[in-house]
Amino acid sequence: MMVPVRCFTCGTVVGEHWEEFDERANEGEEDPKEVLDELGVERYCCRRMLVSHTDLVDVVSPYQ
Protein backbone atom coordinates (compact mmCIF):
# COMPACT_ATOMS: atom_id res chain seq x y z
CA MET A 1 0.00 0.00 0.00
CA MET A 2 2.07 2.98 1.25
CA VAL A 3 5.83 2.69 1.64
CA PRO A 4 6.84 1.50 5.16
CA VAL A 5 7.95 4.37 7.39
CA ARG A 6 10.95 2.48 8.81
CA CYS A 7 13.15 -0.42 7.82
CA PHE A 8 11.73 -3.62 9.34
CA THR A 9 15.16 -4.85 10.38
CA CYS A 10 17.17 -1.92 11.70
CA GLY A 11 14.60 0.84 12.26
CA THR A 12 16.10 3.53 10.03
CA VAL A 13 13.49 5.89 8.57
CA VAL A 14 13.29 5.00 4.86
CA GLY A 15 9.84 6.38 3.95
CA GLU A 16 11.15 9.89 3.32
CA HIS A 17 13.31 8.62 0.43
CA TRP A 18 10.56 6.79 -1.40
CA GLU A 19 9.27 9.59 -3.64
CA GLU A 20 12.70 10.52 -4.93
CA PHE A 21 13.69 6.87 -5.40
CA ASP A 22 10.46 6.11 -7.28
CA GLU A 23 10.86 9.13 -9.52
CA ARG A 24 14.49 8.47 -10.39
CA ALA A 25 14.82 4.68 -10.44
CA ASN A 26 11.30 3.35 -11.18
CA GLU A 27 9.82 6.09 -13.38
CA GLY A 28 13.20 7.36 -14.54
CA GLU A 29 16.10 5.54 -16.11
CA GLU A 30 18.68 5.81 -13.32
CA ASP A 31 20.45 2.81 -11.80
CA PRO A 32 18.72 1.95 -8.48
CA LYS A 33 22.11 1.19 -6.93
CA GLU A 34 23.41 4.68 -7.62
CA VAL A 35 20.18 6.37 -6.47
CA LEU A 36 20.23 4.46 -3.16
CA ASP A 37 23.90 5.34 -2.62
CA GLU A 38 23.16 9.01 -3.22
CA LEU A 39 20.16 8.94 -0.88
CA GLY A 40 22.41 7.51 1.85
CA VAL A 41 20.43 4.27 2.15
CA GLU A 42 23.45 2.13 2.89
CA ARG A 43 22.54 -1.22 4.43
CA TYR A 44 20.89 -3.92 2.38
CA CYS A 45 18.07 -4.30 4.89
CA CYS A 46 17.03 -0.69 4.18
CA ARG A 47 17.71 -0.91 0.43
CA ARG A 48 15.30 -3.82 -0.01
CA MET A 49 12.54 -1.78 1.64
CA LEU A 50 12.60 0.66 -1.29
CA VAL A 51 13.60 -1.72 -4.09
CA SER A 52 10.80 -4.19 -3.35
CA HIS A 53 8.02 -1.70 -2.65
CA THR A 54 4.95 -1.16 -4.85
CA ASP A 55 2.46 1.64 -4.24
CA LEU A 56 -1.07 0.22 -4.21
CA VAL A 57 -3.10 3.29 -3.24
CA ASP A 58 -4.02 3.99 -6.88
CA VAL A 59 -5.01 0.36 -7.38
CA VAL A 60 -7.39 0.11 -4.43
CA SER A 61 -8.79 3.66 -4.35
CA PRO A 62 -11.61 2.98 -6.94
CA TYR A 63 -13.10 0.38 -4.57
CA GLN A 64 -13.19 2.65 -1.54
Add this chain to the structure above:
Amino acid sequence: MTEEYDVEFVEREDREARFLVRGVTPAFANGIRRAMIADVPTMAIDTVRFVENSSVMFDEQLALRLGLVPLTTPPVGEFVEDDTVTLSIDVEGPATAYSGNLVSSDSLVQPADENVPIIDLKDGQRLEAEAEVVLDRGKNHAKHQGGVAVGYRHLQRVEVVGDVPEFEEPDERIVRGVIEDDGELVPTSEFDHDLTNRYPDQEVAIEDVPNAFVFHVETDGSFTVEELVTRAAETIEARATELEEAVQL
Protein backbone atom coordinates in the same frame (compact mmCIF):
# COMPACT_ATOMS: atom_id res chain seq x y z
CA MET B 1 40.30 -1.58 35.20
CA THR B 2 44.03 -1.10 34.80
CA GLU B 3 44.01 0.56 31.39
CA GLU B 4 43.04 4.20 31.18
CA TYR B 5 39.57 5.02 29.97
CA ASP B 6 39.55 7.11 26.77
CA VAL B 7 37.15 8.09 23.98
CA GLU B 8 38.22 9.22 20.53
CA PHE B 9 36.01 10.11 17.56
CA VAL B 10 36.83 8.65 14.15
CA GLU B 11 33.83 10.02 12.26
CA ARG B 12 31.33 12.44 13.67
CA GLU B 13 28.06 13.75 12.26
CA ASP B 14 24.77 14.74 13.82
CA ARG B 15 23.01 11.43 13.29
CA GLU B 16 25.90 9.07 12.69
CA ALA B 17 29.26 8.60 14.38
CA ARG B 18 32.12 6.17 14.81
CA PHE B 19 34.17 6.42 17.99
CA LEU B 20 36.82 4.43 19.80
CA VAL B 21 36.51 3.59 23.48
CA ARG B 22 39.56 2.25 25.28
CA GLY B 23 39.79 0.66 28.68
CA VAL B 24 36.33 -0.93 28.93
CA THR B 25 35.47 -4.60 29.31
CA PRO B 26 33.48 -6.38 26.57
CA ALA B 27 30.59 -6.64 29.06
CA PHE B 28 30.51 -2.89 29.60
CA ALA B 29 30.74 -2.18 25.85
CA ASN B 30 27.75 -4.45 25.28
CA GLY B 31 25.92 -2.83 28.19
CA ILE B 32 26.27 0.57 26.53
CA ARG B 33 25.10 -0.84 23.19
CA ARG B 34 22.03 -2.40 24.73
CA ALA B 35 21.22 0.75 26.70
CA MET B 36 21.37 2.81 23.49
CA ILE B 37 18.88 0.51 21.80
CA ALA B 38 16.44 -0.29 24.56
CA ASP B 39 16.78 2.10 27.50
CA VAL B 40 16.96 5.67 26.22
CA PRO B 41 13.44 7.16 26.30
CA THR B 42 12.21 8.94 23.16
CA MET B 43 8.95 10.66 22.23
CA ALA B 44 6.54 8.87 19.89
CA ILE B 45 2.84 8.98 19.07
CA ASP B 46 0.98 6.41 21.15
CA THR B 47 -2.75 7.15 20.93
CA VAL B 48 -4.60 8.60 17.94
CA ARG B 49 -8.16 9.97 17.89
CA PHE B 50 -9.53 10.03 14.36
CA VAL B 51 -11.98 12.81 13.58
CA GLU B 52 -12.24 11.85 9.94
CA ASN B 53 -10.49 9.18 7.92
CA SER B 54 -11.90 8.54 4.46
CA SER B 55 -8.54 7.36 3.06
CA VAL B 56 -7.85 3.85 1.70
CA MET B 57 -6.11 2.74 4.91
CA PHE B 58 -7.71 1.74 8.20
CA ASP B 59 -7.40 3.86 11.34
CA GLU B 60 -5.06 1.40 13.07
CA GLN B 61 -2.75 1.22 10.04
CA LEU B 62 -2.45 4.99 10.00
CA ALA B 63 -1.93 5.05 13.76
CA LEU B 64 1.04 2.69 13.35
CA ARG B 65 2.52 4.84 10.58
CA LEU B 66 2.13 7.96 12.72
CA GLY B 67 3.73 6.19 15.66
CA LEU B 68 6.83 5.30 13.66
CA VAL B 69 7.54 8.92 12.69
CA PRO B 70 10.60 10.04 14.69
CA LEU B 71 9.98 13.08 16.89
CA THR B 72 12.57 15.34 18.47
CA THR B 73 13.04 14.44 22.11
CA PRO B 74 13.28 17.33 24.60
CA PRO B 75 16.24 17.74 27.00
CA VAL B 76 16.38 15.49 30.06
CA GLY B 77 14.10 16.75 32.82
CA GLU B 78 11.65 18.62 30.58
CA PHE B 79 9.33 15.64 30.45
CA VAL B 80 8.69 12.66 32.67
CA GLU B 81 7.27 9.35 31.59
CA ASP B 82 3.55 10.20 32.03
CA ASP B 83 3.50 13.65 30.37
CA THR B 84 1.82 13.97 26.97
CA VAL B 85 2.03 16.34 24.03
CA THR B 86 -0.68 16.60 21.37
CA LEU B 87 0.04 16.57 17.64
CA SER B 88 -2.72 17.21 15.13
CA ILE B 89 -2.98 16.61 11.42
CA ASP B 90 -5.58 17.82 8.93
CA VAL B 91 -5.08 17.18 5.22
CA GLU B 92 -7.68 17.13 2.46
CA GLY B 93 -7.21 15.34 -0.85
CA PRO B 94 -6.09 15.34 -3.56
CA ALA B 95 -2.79 15.55 -1.65
CA THR B 96 -0.36 13.44 0.30
CA ALA B 97 -0.30 13.77 4.07
CA TYR B 98 3.32 14.03 5.23
CA SER B 99 4.87 13.85 8.68
CA GLY B 100 5.61 17.56 8.18
CA ASN B 101 1.84 18.26 8.28
CA LEU B 102 1.77 17.27 11.95
CA VAL B 103 1.23 20.38 14.10
CA SER B 104 2.65 20.15 17.59
CA SER B 105 1.36 21.80 20.78
CA ASP B 106 4.96 22.00 22.05
CA SER B 107 7.89 23.42 20.09
CA LEU B 108 10.30 20.95 21.75
CA VAL B 109 8.48 17.99 20.19
CA GLN B 110 8.45 18.20 16.39
CA PRO B 111 8.67 15.64 13.58
CA ALA B 112 12.40 14.98 13.05
CA ASP B 113 11.81 14.19 9.37
CA GLU B 114 9.25 16.23 7.46
CA ASN B 115 9.01 14.18 4.27
CA VAL B 116 7.70 10.82 5.45
CA PRO B 117 4.51 10.08 3.47
CA ILE B 118 1.71 9.04 5.81
CA ILE B 119 -1.10 8.49 3.31
CA ASP B 120 -1.91 9.40 -0.25
CA LEU B 121 -5.33 11.10 -0.34
CA LYS B 122 -7.48 11.11 -3.47
CA ASP B 123 -10.12 13.65 -4.47
CA GLY B 124 -12.63 14.12 -1.64
CA GLN B 125 -10.70 12.02 0.90
CA ARG B 126 -9.69 13.60 4.17
CA LEU B 127 -7.55 12.79 7.17
CA GLU B 128 -8.13 14.64 10.40
CA ALA B 129 -6.70 13.28 13.63
CA GLU B 130 -5.29 14.19 17.00
CA ALA B 131 -2.42 12.21 18.42
CA GLU B 132 -1.06 11.89 21.94
CA VAL B 133 2.72 11.70 22.26
CA VAL B 134 4.35 9.90 25.18
CA LEU B 135 7.88 9.29 26.43
CA ASP B 136 8.86 5.61 26.55
CA ARG B 137 11.71 3.19 25.96
CA GLY B 138 12.81 0.97 23.07
CA LYS B 139 12.28 -2.17 25.11
CA ASN B 140 8.52 -1.47 25.18
CA HIS B 141 8.03 -0.59 21.51
CA ALA B 142 10.44 -0.24 18.56
CA LYS B 143 9.02 3.22 17.79
CA HIS B 144 10.76 4.47 20.95
CA GLN B 145 14.12 3.11 19.83
CA GLY B 146 16.38 6.16 19.42
CA GLY B 147 19.53 4.32 18.30
CA VAL B 148 19.41 2.33 15.07
CA ALA B 149 22.06 -0.13 13.87
CA VAL B 150 24.17 0.37 16.99
CA GLY B 151 27.16 -1.95 17.09
CA TYR B 152 30.83 -2.24 17.93
CA ARG B 153 33.94 -4.10 16.80
CA HIS B 154 37.33 -4.65 18.28
CA LEU B 155 39.96 -2.14 17.26
CA GLN B 156 42.46 -4.06 15.11
CA ARG B 157 46.17 -3.41 15.17
CA VAL B 158 48.01 -4.00 11.89
CA GLU B 159 51.74 -4.57 11.81
CA VAL B 160 54.04 -5.16 8.87
CA VAL B 161 55.99 -8.33 9.50
CA GLY B 162 57.85 -8.76 6.21
CA ASP B 163 57.64 -8.75 2.44
CA VAL B 164 55.57 -10.99 0.22
CA PRO B 165 57.90 -13.22 -1.90
CA GLU B 166 58.50 -11.56 -5.25
CA PHE B 167 56.67 -13.99 -7.51
CA GLU B 168 53.71 -14.74 -5.27
CA GLU B 169 50.27 -13.35 -6.14
CA PRO B 170 48.95 -11.89 -2.87
CA ASP B 171 45.41 -12.79 -1.80
CA GLU B 172 43.08 -9.98 -0.80
CA ARG B 173 42.89 -9.41 2.93
CA ILE B 174 39.49 -8.03 3.93
CA VAL B 175 39.01 -6.26 7.26
CA ARG B 176 36.12 -4.07 8.33
CA GLY B 177 35.96 -1.39 10.97
CA VAL B 178 38.91 0.70 12.09
CA ILE B 179 42.56 -0.32 12.16
CA GLU B 180 45.38 1.07 14.25
CA ASP B 181 48.61 1.57 12.36
CA ASP B 182 51.45 3.00 14.44
CA GLY B 183 48.97 4.70 16.75
CA GLU B 184 47.03 6.23 13.85
CA LEU B 185 43.34 5.33 13.47
CA VAL B 186 42.31 4.52 9.90
CA PRO B 187 38.74 3.53 8.88
CA THR B 188 38.97 0.53 6.56
CA SER B 189 36.71 2.28 4.03
CA GLU B 190 39.74 4.44 3.16
CA PHE B 191 41.40 1.50 1.41
CA ASP B 192 38.26 -0.30 0.27
CA HIS B 193 38.44 -2.72 3.25
CA ASP B 194 41.36 -4.58 1.62
CA LEU B 195 44.73 -4.50 3.40
CA THR B 196 46.63 -5.36 0.21
CA ASN B 197 45.64 -1.91 -1.12
CA ARG B 198 47.26 -0.18 1.83
CA TYR B 199 50.28 -2.47 2.20
CA PRO B 200 51.11 -3.70 -1.31
CA ASP B 201 53.70 -6.50 -1.40
CA GLN B 202 53.98 -6.57 2.38
CA GLU B 203 53.13 -9.31 4.84
CA VAL B 204 50.94 -7.97 7.66
CA ALA B 205 49.72 -9.35 10.98
CA ILE B 206 46.38 -8.33 12.46
CA GLU B 207 45.42 -8.63 16.10
CA ASP B 208 42.52 -7.41 18.21
CA VAL B 209 43.50 -4.68 20.64
CA PRO B 210 42.26 -5.82 24.06
CA ASN B 211 39.55 -3.69 25.67
CA ALA B 212 39.38 -1.23 22.76
CA PHE B 213 36.07 -1.04 20.91
CA VAL B 214 35.01 0.98 17.91
CA PHE B 215 31.32 1.87 18.16
CA HIS B 216 29.20 2.71 15.17
CA VAL B 217 26.10 4.61 16.25
CA GLU B 218 23.22 6.04 14.24
CA THR B 219 20.13 7.76 15.59
CA ASP B 220 16.65 8.05 14.07
CA GLY B 221 16.75 11.85 14.48
CA SER B 222 15.21 12.00 17.96
CA PHE B 223 18.50 13.47 19.23
CA THR B 224 22.18 13.69 18.28
CA VAL B 225 24.60 10.81 18.66
CA GLU B 226 26.32 12.51 21.61
CA GLU B 227 23.04 12.87 23.40
CA LEU B 228 22.12 9.23 22.76
CA VAL B 229 25.42 7.95 24.15
CA THR B 230 25.41 10.17 27.25
CA ARG B 231 21.77 9.34 27.98
CA ALA B 232 22.55 5.63 27.60
CA ALA B 233 25.39 5.95 30.10
CA GLU B 234 23.05 7.82 32.44
CA THR B 235 20.46 5.02 32.33
CA ILE B 236 23.17 2.50 33.28
CA GLU B 237 24.18 4.72 36.16
CA ALA B 238 20.57 5.11 37.29
CA ARG B 239 20.06 1.35 37.30
CA ALA B 240 23.33 0.76 39.14
CA THR B 241 22.28 3.29 41.79
CA GLU B 242 18.89 1.64 42.08
CA LEU B 243 20.56 -1.74 42.59
CA GLU B 244 22.92 -0.32 45.18
CA GLU B 245 20.02 1.14 47.15
CA ALA B 246 18.01 -2.06 46.85
CA VAL B 247 20.73 -4.25 48.34
CA GLN B 248 21.60 -1.89 51.20
CA LEU B 249 21.04 -3.29 54.64
